[in-house]
Amino acid sequence: xxxxxxQDIMQxxxxxxxxxxxxTTHHKPDADAMGSSLGLKLxxxxxxxxxxxxxxxxxxxxxxxxxxxxxxxxxxxxPELSKQLAMEADFIFCLDFNHLSRINEFGEVVTKxxxxxxxxxHHQFPQGFENLTxxxxxxxxxxxxxxxxxxxxxxxxxxxxxxxECLYTGIVTDTGSFRFxxxxxxxxxIAARLMEKEIDHVEIYNQVFDSFTESRVRFIGxxxxxxxxxxxxxxxxxxxxxxxxxxxxxxxxxxxxxLVNYGLSIExxxxxxxxxxxxxxxxxxxRSKSNFASNNFAMQHFNGGGHFYAAGGSxxxxxxxxxxxxxxxxxxxxAQLNEN
Numbered sequence: 139x140x141x142x143x144x145q146d147i148m149q150x151x152x153x154x155x156x157x158x159x160x161x162t163t164h165h166k167p168d169a170d171a172m173g174s175s176l177g178l179k180l181x182x183x184x185x186x187x188x189x190x191x192x193x194x195x196x197x198x199x200x201x202x203x204x205x206x207x208x209x210x211x212x213x214x215x216x217p218e219l220s221k222q223l224a225m226e227a228d229f230i231f232c233l234d235f236n237h238l239s240r241i242n243e244f245g246e247v248v249t250k251x252x253x254x255x256x257x258x259x260h261h262q263f264p265q266g267f268e269n270l271t272x273x274x275x276x277x278x279x280x281x282x283x284x285x286x287x288x289x290x291x292x293x294x295x296x297x298x299x300x301x302x303e304c305l306y307t308g309i310v311t312d313t314g315s316f317r318f319x320x321x322x323x324x325x326x327x328i329a330a331r332l333m334e335k336e337i338d339h340v341e342i343y344n345q346v347f348d349s350f351t352e353s354r355v356r357f358i359g360x361x362x363x364x365x366x367x368x369x370x371x372x373x374x375x376x377x378x379x380x381x382x383x384x385x386x387x388x389x390x391x392x393x394x395x396x397l398v399n400y401g402l403s404i405e406x407x408x409x410x411x412x413x414x415x416x417x418x419x420x421x422x423x424x425r426s427k428s429n430f431a432s433n434n435f436a437m438q439h440f441n442g443g444g445h446f447y448a449a450g451g452s453x454x455x456x457x458x459x460x461x462x463x464x465x466x467x468x469x470x471x472x473a474q475l476n477e478n
Contacts, residue, residue, distance in 0.1 A: 142270045144290035147256055150229075150270060151187075157228040158188050160253070164235035165194040165242050166391055169346060171234040172201045172210075173308030174258070174280040177301050178231060180205060181288055184296045192220045194242045198392020200349050204307070205300035213244045220244060227253040234280040236264035236273070237443075258283050262433060263443060275445075278318075278325040281308030285328050294331070302335035307342055314399075315343075319447065357387035362400055372468045373408040373475045375401030378461055381415045398423040408475050409435075411464060415457040422451040422460070430474060439467050 151157055161179055163171040172193075179189045191210045201207060213220040224230060224244070230253045238245030248255065249267070257268035260277040277283050285305050288297060297305075309329055313321045316329070333339060350358075360383070367376045377397060379389075387393075394414060401410030402425045409430050412423040422440055424432035426447050433449040436442030442451025453460040468475070 139264060139266060139271060139273070141273055144272060144287045147270050147272060147287070148291045150254065150256075151182075154228050156187070158223075158226055159190070159229045159231065160223050160227040161189065161191045161231040161233060162241055162244060162248065163191075163193060163233045164240040167193055167195075167197045167201075167234070168395065169198075169201060169311035170279045170281055170308035172197055172204060172207070173304040173306075173311075174233045174284045176204050176206055176210075177281060177304035177308075178233065178258075178284050178287075180298070180301045180304065181284075181293075181296055190223050192223060192244065194244045196391050198395060199390070200346055200392055201307075203345050204304055213242070217243075221247050224248060224251045224253065227251060229254045229256055231256045231258060232268060233258050233284075234261075235259060236261050238265065238267055258287065261444060262446075263437075276320075276322075278320045278322065279308045279312035281305040281312070282325055282328055285332070289328075297332075297335055299335050299337055302332040302337045303342060306332040306337055306339065307346060310339075310342070311346060320445070351393075353388045354393045357383075357389055357393060358397060358400075360387065361397055366401060368401075368404065368407070369465070369468065370406075372472055373406055374468060375404055375407045375410045376461070376464070377401060377410075377412045378457065379412070379414045380457055381417050384414070394423075398425050401425070402427065409468075409471075413457065413461055413464065420453040420455065420457055420460045422453065422464075424449045424451065429477065430471070435467075435471070439463075 159182055161175045163175045175191045179191050182189045192213055193210050194213045196212055211220055224247045230248055236259045255268040256270045258272045258280060260275055260280055262275045272287060361377050365377050398410050398412035408427050410425045414421050424436055426432040431446050433444045433446055436449040436451040440451030440453055442449055444450055
């Protein structure tokens with residue numbers, strides 16, 4: 139894989155007169171995905187470029203306050219418009235994902251487009267579908283990489299309050315409020331520079347972490363009290379949610395965000411999983427501590443991947459069969475999960 143410089147990408151953009159740009163990100167985008175996409179959009183619009191953000195699916199309501207969130211085009215809702223924009227684009231920026239399967243059916247559209255594909259991402263094992271790559275798996279977040287892209291091109295003065303809010307939000311969430319191991323000294327310096335843009339970091343925290351609906355709070359309480367299963371022989375915690383429970387608590391996009399972390403917060407637990415029946419497919423989230431690679435576990439057994447300590451996967455088996463497979467798979471890793 140050839141990693142291109144931020145200057146290479148900017149030069150490619152500036153070589154095209156009035157480029158048409160599409161920015162896309164992974165399905166069910168989180169704060170880093172939406173923050174990097176909208177932050178980059180707002181930045182590129184300072185040059186007068188036409189920029190559209192296309193998300194494969196809807197996103198969490200607690201991100202609705204971000205600038206231009208209301209202008210994001212949802213592929214599931216507007217497939218024809220999304221296709222038209224992609225086919226007419228000169229550049230398609232792919233943010234916070236590195237495999238086209240992560241953007242669902244829109245991935246086929248991106249493949250067919252003649253646009254220059256630009257990857258900006260921090261996940262391991264990129265697929266290599268792109269033409270230009272700005273990638274670093276040691277970066278805290280894609281928002282950090284978007285900031286670096288701007289900074290290396292000596293264009294910090296173009297970062298206004300709204301751009302800074304978007305990028306800061308993604309950094310805060312992907313670092314677990316700066317407590318995860320992906321938080322470097324450079325990450326903290328970038329966050330400080332973004333705060334200098336007069337953002338209200340307290341209000342950002344309130345919007346993202348303190349704006350739960352009553353149904354979401356009750357759902358989280360139910361999941362922890364009734365559905366949490368501890369497997370001490372594997373130092374593992376598991377939460378399983380079926381489709382009836384999703385319906386009972388009116389679970390919407392974003393309501394399960396962070397739920398898997400409650401299992402990992404238990405003393406002695408090294409590995410935690412959240413397994414949810416999404417009707418068409420069973421979705422899985424993994425979190426780990428110590429020396430256990432959750433991304434390898436996901437990639438080897440559940441069609442997934444991600445980061446060392448945070449990964450995701452999926453299963454086409456039933457929920458019950460998936461849970462059974464998960465528990466049987468743990469036996470392979472018993473010694474590793476019991477290492478001190």
